[in-house]
Amino acid sequence: MTVRLSLPKDSFAPFLEFTTVGIIPSHILGTVGARDLPAHRFNIQPVGTGPYKLKELTPDRITLEANTSHTPSPWLSRIIFRIYPNYKTILTALERDEVGGDPLVEPGDVVRLQRRKDVTIYDAPENTVTMLFMNTANPVLSDRLVRQAITSAIDRGRVIEIARNGHARRADGPILPSSWAYDPNVKRLEYNLARARALLDEAGWTADPAGGPGRQKEGNPLRLVVLTNDRPERLAVAGEVQRQLVAIGIDVEVQATGAGGLVQDFLLPRKFEIAVYSWDFNGFDPDPYSLWHSTQVAPAGLNISGFSNRKADEALERGRRSLDRMERLKAYAEFQAIFAEEVPALPLYLPTYEYAISTKIRGVRTGIVANPPDRFRNVTDWFAKTRREIATRRS
Incomplete structure (x- = not known):
């Protein structure tokens, strides 16, 4: 399919970037106007083509499960996002090993967390x-x-x-x-x-x-x-x-x-x-x-x-x-x-965007973080446990 767009005046170099969005399901959003998108139920019941799909959404957590149709399939079968009232409670949960990561570490806490053997601090340049x-x-x-x-x-x-x-x-x-x-x-x-x-x-x-x-x-x-x-x-x-x-x-x-x-x-x-x-x-x-x-x-x-x-x-x-x-x-x-x-x-x-992840989680790589979700760019490579087995190619 070819889509042709005509600009009313001169060329506009950033145009293609501004018109590039991810794939969205036409059977759900095809008839929804732009004004109605922010309040649409799709925002809390999303359907997409990524490595994970929404399993459950509650006031205190979001549960994702692996999308078996995604290539390559992710190593982690499930990811749970726990919702906390403030930064200090997240940090406490991390230090008690109640969570596997802290999405944003304040600069004043970086050195202290770096001394811990059970946590790795990753830093990435922000835009x-x-x-x-x-x-x-x-x-x-x-x-x-x-x-x-x-x-x-x-x-x-x-x-x-x-x-x-x-x-x-x-x-x-x-x-x-x-x-x-x-x-x-x-x-x-x-x-x-x-x-x-x-x-x-x-x-x-x-x-x-x-x-x-x-x-x-x-x-x-x-x-x-x-x-x-x-x-x-x-x-x-x-x-x-x-x-x-x-x-x-x-x-x-x-x-x-x-x-x-x-x-x-x-x-x-x-x-x-x-x-x-x-x-x-x-x-x-x-x-x-x-x-x-x-x-x-x-x-x-x-x-x-x-x-x-x-x-x-x-x-x-x-x-x-x-x-x-x-x-x-x-x-x-x-x-x-x-x-x-x-x-x-x-x-x-x-x-620099600093985030902490438990040393139990491996395969994490950093890159430019324009938005906080960018830290999951290579989430399909993350894994939590290892065991010896005959190597096979991942689908």
Whole structure:
């Protein structure tokens, strides 16, 4: 069967990825409209072609059993997901050998679990970047020199140590280092306190004439608020950013809110100055249009920094319009250079996804984790027991 799709305007390079979904059963969903899908019973009674099928769903557990029609057939005949009220109860269950794994280990618990002989810690790179988003509509942060000073004042390695116990990779730009579109040759601002102070001087923010630790401009003190959610990791990031910016004379206040409230009440309506926030890059096309093109500045858009730059817009448009990878590469290299100069946000780090599995389970392999279920990518190779027998080819 051939399916032909016609686009009303120019080519759109990410189109094929956006229209690619897994196989779904037509006898169940063939007549269901898109609006009805989220509430459809298929979500709790799924039918698919994967290595496992749903056996039972209760408030405290999900039981999967092997799909004997799948090739290759999985070694584990059954997998049970137990549902716990919070992270601490999951960790306790793991340490008591009541469960075979913990789907997400907090950085502060990694070292302790690594000392245990009955648990293996697996880590995988995430397609997530934690950034400092700077609101360019703010009178202070609208000045590129101030944004460059903030960027030069932040020691990202130290932030990673404080917030993640070193379990992260440094981020350098708006495109993931794992992407074919990432340009390692772009000249980026590095940690340099002397340059940070000089940039603030150039922007007119001079030392307090009264001899205080802060800076002022036309009698106004240099003060900024760093907003984050109340997760311990984010609070640690905000606290370390505060400490480092104070060193160049910026008076910083940290404010925390609930995770849901951060987005709806502050980021989308642009009611913030600097925000610690993580962005998930789902999929593998590098197109960053939705985060940085000026058409996305409106409150409904995702350009929460309010970044607006004509040359950046043109580069982003060329990057998503062309189907030629070399042309896209050139366009995205140009965009990354502009981003490094304008710094509407400071990418801090890419966290590693750490999960714990009992040493009774073997055959686990890691890979890029765009979403938590990705850790099961090779689940058909997992096994729990071994015995000597004559080798036969698995179907």
